[in-house]
Amino acid sequence: MSDPDAQEKGARTILHLDMDAFYASVEVRDDPSLVGKPVVVGGSARRGVVSAASYEARKFGVHSAMPTAQAFRLCPQAIFLPVRMDRYIEVSDRVFEVFNRYTPLVEGLSIDEAFLDVTASHSLFGSGETIARRIKEDVAGELRLNVSAGVADSKFVAKIASDLHKPNALVVVPPGTSRQFLAKLPIERMWGVGAKTAPKLRALGFQTLGDLADAEVDRLERVLGSWGVEVRALARGDDARSVVPDREAKSIGAEETHDHDLTTRDEISRALLASAQRIAQRMTRAGVAGRTITVKLKLADFTLLTRQTTLTEAAADTMAIHDAACALLAKFPLKNARIRLTGLSLSGLEVRGAAPVLFPDKAAVKRQKLEELVRAVSDRYDGDDSAKMTRAALLGLSTKRTPQFK
C-alpha cells in the first residue's frame, strides 16, 4: 500500500483476559481460611472431574478435567469443594462489568475469559498495555481476584500471550512482532494441537510454531488435513478475526478440544453440558435467546460432523440448551467414534427482556465518546476493502482460505 500510515491504521489492539484458576480463586476469596492451601473444585470423587485447581494444588499435578479420584490420590490433603456455579456467574458478571468500562467490544469466551478490542479506546484510556494494567488493577482492587492478560494485534496471539506466564501475568506483543514472538514457542501452544497431534507433528520435524510457520502446506496437511492451511497462517500470526460482542453476534457458541478423545455418549454429553453452561451465561449477559441449535463433533481423523435443529421456543438457559443438544447427539452415528472436539452453538438470536446494562459506572460523557470512537473505527474498517475481505474470509476458524494479511 502507498499510504505510509496504512500499517498503523490497520493495526488493532486486542486484549485476551483470563481469570486465574477462577472457580478455585472465588472459593479462596470467599473463605480466607483457604488462602495458601491446595483447593480443588469439582465433581464427586466417585465419577466427577476437576473443574478448577488452585495453583497450590497444581504443584501436585492436579489439573482441570482430571477425574476427581485421581486428584485425590495426587493430593489427598487438598480441600475438595463442590462447584457453585451460581456464585461463579455472579462474580463473573462483576468481572465483565470491569471489562465493559474500557470498550463495548467485549466477546466472552467463557465464564472467566474474554477478548476485548480496545483499538478505539486508546485516546481515552491509553495504550493496550495501560488498559490491560488498569483492568488488572480494577479486578484485583474491587474483586480481589487476579486476571492474566495478553495484548497483541490479533485474537490468536493475544490468547497465547495471556497464557504464557500465568498466574497474574501481563504479556505484551507489540504490533508487527507476532511471528517473531510465536516462533520460539513449542507446537503444543497451537490452538487444537494436543497430546494426540503433537507427537505426529514432532515426528515430521515440527518442534516450534516457527517450524509450522515455515512449513510446506502439504506436509502439514498430512497430519492436520485441511486444517493445515489455517494452522500455518495462525503460526505466522495471521489472524484477522474480529472481536464480536455477544449483543451483536449472529450466534453464540462454545467448543472444546479435548486432551483425550471422547469415546462414550456420556462423556460427550458432559462436554456439551459445560459448553451449554458457558453459552447460557453469555446469552444471559447479552440479553438474548436462541432458536437454532447446532452440535459439532470433530473426529480423531478431523472429519467434521454437524447436526442442527430449530426449537419451537428460543432457549437461553443451560438445561434447555443441553436437553436440545443431547437430543441432537442421538442423531450422530457414533459407533466406535473417537471425538477430539465438541462444539455447541445457538443462532437465530432474539433479544429478550430489558437491554443489558453495558456501562454500570457513571462516566456518561466518557462512554458516549467511547461508543463514538468505536463506531468511527469500525466504519473505517468497513471502508477498507482488503480488511473487509480478509475478515469475511476468516470469520470463524473453519474457513479453508489462507488469510491475505501482510
Ligand SMILES: [Mg+2]
Ligand atoms: Mg481462566
